[in-house]
Amino acid sequence: xxxxxxxxxxxxxxxxxxxxxxxxxxxxxxxxxxxxxxxxxxxxxxxxxxxxxxxxxxxxxxxxxxxxxxxxxxxxxxxxxxxxxxxxxxxxxxxxxxxxxxxxxxxxxxxxxxxxxxxxxxxxxxxxxxxxxxxxxxxxxxxxxxxxxxxxxxxxxxxxxxxxxxxxxxxxxxxxxxxxxxxxxxxxxxxxxxxxxxxxxxxxxxxxxxxxxxxxxxxxxxxxxxxxxxxxxxxxxxxxxxxxxxxxxxxxxxxxxxxxxxxxxxxxxxxxxxxxxxxxxxxxxxxxxxxxxxxxxxxxxxxxxxxxxxxxxxxxxxxxxxxxxxxxxxxxxxxxxxxxxxxxxxxxxxxxxxxxxxxxxxxxxxxxxxx
Numbered sequence: 001x002x003x004x005x006x007x008x009x010x011x012x013x014x015x016x017x018x019x020x021x022x023x024x025x026x027x028x029x030x031x032x033x034x035x036x037x038x039x040x041x042x043x044x045x046x047x048x049x050x051x052x053x054x055x056x057x058x059x060x061x062x063x064x065x066x067x068x069x070x071x072x073x074x075x076x077x078x079x080x081x082x083x084x085x086x087x088x089x090x091x092x093x094x095x096x097x098x099x100x101x102x103x104x105x106x107x108x109x110x111x112x113x114x115x116x117x118x119x120x121x122x123x124x125x126x127x128x129x130x131x132x133x134x135x136x137x138x139x140x141x142x143x144x145x146x147x148x149x150x151x152x153x154x155x156x157x158x159x160x161x162x163x164x165x166x167x168x169x170x171x172x173x174x175x176x177x178x179x180x181x182x183x184x185x186x187x188x189x190x191x192x193x194x195x196x197x198x199x200x201x202x203x204x205x206x207x208x209x210x211x212x213x214x215x216x217x218x219x220x221x222x223x224x225x226x227x228x229x230x231x232x233x234x235x236x237x238x239x240x241x242x243x244x245x246x247x248x249x250x251x252x253x254x255x256x257x258x259x260x261x262x263x264x265x266x267x268x269x270x271x272x273x274x275x276x277x278x279x280x281x282x283x284x285x286x287x288x289x290x291x292x293x294x295x296x297x298x299x300x301x302x303x304x305x306x307x308x309x310x311x312x313x314x315x316x317x318x319x320x321x322x323x324x325x326x327x328x329x330x331x332x333x334x335x336x337x338x339x340x341x342x343x344x345x346x347x348x349x350x351x352x353x354x355x356x357x358x359x360x361x362x363x364x365x366x367x368x369x370x371x
Contacts, residue, residue, distance in 0.1 A: 032297065045073065045128075045129055045132040045133070045136075045306075045310065046072050046073060046310050047072070047073075047074070047075045047309070047310045048073060048074050048075065048096050048097060048129065048133055048307075048310065049074075049075055049077040049094065049095045049096055049097070049309065050068070050074050050075070050076060050077060050095055050096065050097035050098065050099060051076070051077045051078045051079065051080050051085075051086055051089055051094075051095045051097075051098050051099070052065055052076070052079055052080065052098070052099040052100075052101065053079070053080040053081070053082065053083060053085070053086055053098070053099070053100050053101065054079065054101045055100075055101055055102055055103045055105075056101055056102065056103050056104070056105045056106060058105065058106045059106075060105065060106040060109060061101045061105055061106070063144065064101070064118075064140075064141075064144055064160075065099075067140050067143065067144050068099075068137070068140050071136065071140060073132075073133075073136040074097070074136070077089065077094060077095045078095075080098075083100065086098040086100070086121065087121075090121060090123055090167060091337060091339070091343060092343050093123075093329070093333065093343075093346075095123075096122065096123040096126075096129060096130075096133065096307070097120065097121070097122055097123070097133055097137070098120070098121040099118065099119070099120055099121075100118070100119035100120075100121070101118065102116070102117060102118075102119075104116075105118070109159060109160050115159050115160065115161045116159070116160050116161070117161055117163045118141065118160050118161065118162055118163065119163045119165065120134070120137060120162055120163065120164045120165065121165050121167055122134060122164060122165070122166050122167065123167055123168060124166040124167055124168050124169030124170065124172055124176075124177070124336075125168050125169060125176075125177055125180075125332045125333070125336045125337065126177050126305075126307065126332075127169065127172050127173070127174040127176070127177040127178070128174075128177070128305055128306075129306075129307060130166060130169070130172055131172060134162075134164055137162060138162060141160050141162060144160070168253075168336040168337050169336060175248055175250065176250055176336060177332070177336075178304075179244055179248060179250060180244065180250065180331055180332045180335040180336060181302075181303075181304045181328045181331065181332055182240075182304075183237065183240045183241070183244070183331045183335075184266070184302070184324055184327040184328040184330075184331050185295075185299065185302070185304065185324065185328070186236065186240060187233055187236055187237050187240070187263065187266070187267065187270075187327075188266075188270055188295065188298075188323075188324050188327075189291070189295055190232060190233060190236050191229050191232065191233040191236075191267050191270040191271060191274065192270050192273065192274045192277075192291045192294070192295065193274070193288065193291050194228065194229040194232055194233075194274065195225075195226065195229045195270065195271045195272075195273070195274020195275050195277075195278065196274040196275075196277040196278050196281075196287040196288065196290070196291050197278060197284045197287050197288070198225045198226075198229070198274070198275060198278050199225065199275065199278040199279050199366070200278045200279075200281050200282070200283060200284055200286075200287050201284055203282075204283060204284060219363070221366075222275070222362070222363060222366055225275070226268075226271045226275070229267070229270075229271045229274065230264070230267055230268065230271065233263070233264075233267035233270070233271075234260065234263065234264060234267060237259075237260065237263045237267075238260070241256065241259070244335075250335065252334075252335055253334075253335065253336060253337060253338030254333070254334035254335060254337070254338040254339055254340075255334065255340070258334060258340070258341060259330075259331065259334045259335075262327070262330050262334075262344070262348060262351070263327070263331075265348070265351055265352060265355055266323055266326075266327040266330075266351060268355045268359065269323040269351060269354050269355040269358050269359075270323060270358075271358075271359070271362075272355065272357075272358025272359040272360075272361065272362045273294075273323070273358050274291070275362035275366070276358065276361055276362050276365060277290050277291065277294075279362065279365045279366055280365070295324075298322050298324045298325070299324070300315075301315045301316075301318050301319040301322060301325060302319070302322060302324045302325045302328050303319065303325050303328050303329055304328055308325060320350065321350075321354065323351055323354050323355075323358075326347040326348075326350055326351045326354075327347075327351065329347050330344055330347050330348070330351075
């Protein structure tokens with residue numbers, strides 16, 4: 001009995017060794033995934049873009065800005081001339097933090113029994129980042145206030161109080177930031193799986209040749225295969241939207257039609273990727289395995305937990321060509337910020353180019369396979 005088990009196990013090992021695609025993924029993907037996760041999360045929240053509107057331009061206000069700059073947590077994006085500029089940058093996603101230094105900042109900070117109010121606007125679409133930002137700013141203010149501020153007559157100064165205003169997610173509800181991002185991830189998985197088995201299933205059933213010789217063009221065949229995935233993807237998107245609104249009570253600040261239109265663009269992109277997988281694999285098992293491994297990889301640089309702009313340069317480059325990263329940002333921005341199309345061009349244009357590229361590559365590979 002024991003020998004039979006060993007013989008069967010040896011047969012399975014031989015089959016695995018012959019499947020070079022599967023073997024390659026089983027060896028390389030776990031190591032690559034561990035490396036990417038370590039790179040994206042190991043250094044913590046660093047390099048968060050912030051802007052400041054300094055209405056006082058005093059030595060103390062400059063000292064505060066320098067103290068923030070001297071940390072690795074923040075990077076100064078720009079100095080604003082008015083409050084509207086700060087709001088525009090925050091709404092557009094260029095910054096995650098905005099500081100408003102009032103005109104009487106130094107006087108109020110040094111006056112005993114009083115305190116200067118430093119208004120801080122924080123982007124709350126990512127609860128993890130927002131919480132870290134608030135804690136880091138409080139640490140900077142505490143370090144600045146205690147050792148450096150002195151008052152006349154030896155009396156203690158009032159100090160600096162943070163007036164934190166969390167934009168787009170006032171209560172820092174983690175569900176708002178995570179579940180609006182999960183729309184993209186779940187839709188991604190559903191569409192990719194449906195598209196990835198489309199052609200390889202025909203090949204396994206032996207009907208691929210029959211499809212090729214049917215009296216329809218290859219383009220019609222490609223579109224026909226993709227249409228079901230489009231319907232499933234959009235249906236899934238609508239269901240997830242309704243669940244977030246009605247069950248989890250997450251408010252929708254943007255336009256549903258815009259979310260569905262850009263969701264359609266995202267679905268088309270993933271159909272192209274899925275069809276490429278389907279045409280390059282030999283079995284449905286291989287296709288499904290590649291889908292899950294690809295999803296795990298893309299999730300690490302999707303911006304779901306860690307913003308992409310604070311990741312290492314090579315991961316930012318990978319995120320730039322990731323449809324999942326772009327639609328994760330789009331779904332959060334529309335849901336929580338109420339972003340409009342002009343505010344999303346930075347994600348819409350790359351997503352459109354990726355859609356053209358993936359569908360075009362799938363078409364060329366299918367035409368070559370059908371020859």
